[in-house]
Amino acid sequence: MRDASTVILVRDATEGIEVFLLERVGGMAFAGGMTVFPGGGVDISDADADLEWTGPDATWWAEQFGVDERKAKASVCAAARETFEECGILLAGPTADSVVTDTSDYADERGALERRELTFAQFLTRHGLVLRADLLRPWSNWITPVGEKRRYDTRFFVAVVPDGQTADGATSEAASVGWRSLSAALADWQRGETILLPPTWSQLAGLTEFASVADVVAARAEITPIQPNLYHVDGELRVEFPGQDAYYAGSAHPWTGRKDLHR
Numbered sequence: 001m002r003d004a005s006t007v008i009l010v011r012d013a014t015e016g017i018e019v020f021l022l023e024r025v026g027g028m029a030f031a032g033g034m035t036v037f038p039g040g041g042v043d044i045s046d047a048d049a050d051l052e053w054t055g056p057d058a059t060w061w062a063e064q065f066g067v068d069e070r071k072a073k074a075s076v077c078a079a080a081r082e083t084f085e086e087c088g089i090l091l092a093g094p095t096a097d098s099v100v101t102d103t104s105d106y107a108d109e110r111g112a113l114e115r116r117e118l119t120f121a122q123f124l125t126r127h128g129l130v131l132r133a134d135l136l137r138p139w140s141n142w143i144t145p146v147g148e149k150r151r152y153d154t155r156f157f158v159a160v161v162p163d164g165q166t167a168d169g170a171t172s173e174a175a176s177v178g179w180r181s182l183s184a185a186l187a188d189w190q191r192g193e194t195i196l197l198p199p200t201w202s203q204l205a206g207l208t209e210f211a212s213v214a215d216v217v218a219a220r221a222e223i224t225p226i227q228p229n230l231y232h233v234d235g236e237l238r239v240e241f242p243g244q245d246a247y248y249a250g251s252a253h254p255w256t257g258r259k260d261l262h263r
Helices: 058-065 069-087 104-114 120-126 182-190 198-207 213-218 244-250
Strands: 002-013 016-024 039-041 130-132 136-143 152-160 174-181 229-233 236-240
Touching (some): 002 069, 069 120, 174 182, 182 198, 182 244
Antiparallel strands (some): 002 016, 016 174, 136 152
16 A cells, blocks of 8 residues: 545635646546546655755654654655646745745756656755745545555645645646636536545535635644445445445435446
8 A cells, every 4th residue: 555645725716715626637547537636646755855844843744644754754745746746836935934936947847756757855955945844734544445456545635825826737647627616626526527536525525614715724633544445335336434425425426436437
C-alpha cells in the first residue's frame, strides 16, 4: 500500500465555498475518468527532502494524522508538490511570511517535477523558497479498501489559494479542470455528469457544513482513518463507508465497482 496526499483547494465565491476539481484522464490506471482533488502518491524524495519550511513541524503533523514524523513530513511535502504539479498552485515563498504570487516563471521546472527529473526540495532550494506548511490544514484520512489492485493510504489536506496565483490544468493527468461551488459539484454528480469516489464525495458533502473558507480554516478536524469495505449487492460491487446510504441514493451513476471505472 502506498502513501498519498490530496489537497482540497478552496476559495470564497458568491455561491459560497468553491473547490478546484480535476477530471482524470480516462486511461489512467487508478481512478481514470473520475473527478478528484489535486493529489498523488508520496515519493521517496518527499520523505528525504532537505528543505526549509515554516509552520507546524513534523511532530505536530505526526500527531494530527497518527503517523511517525518521517511519514508526516513526506505527506506534507507531497501535498505541496502535487498541488504545484497538478494545478500550478505553489504553497511556498521567498520568506517564512510571504508566498509566491506568480508561478508562470516556473513552468518548465513544474514539468520536470511531474516527470520526476527534479525533486521538490531541489526546486525550492534553487529558487530560495520556503515551503509554507502553515498554509495547509489536516482534514481526513482514507485508506483504499482491501481487494483493490492499487491501494493508497491517503491524507487529505485543505488549503486556500494564495492571492495572485491561478489554478490551471497544465498537467498530463487531467482531461479537464475547474472551480465548482460545493452545491454545483454535488449537483453534477447527482445528474450523473461526473463520477465521484466515496472519499471525494464525502469531503464535498462535509464541506457544505461551513459557510465560508474562514470557517473551514478555523476548524480543527479530528482525523480517524476510514477504510471502507467492499461488498456485493445483487452481483454488483459496492463500498461500505460512513454516509454510504446518501451516496448510493443521491446519484444516477455512483461508483459501483464496474471494471470500466478502474482502467
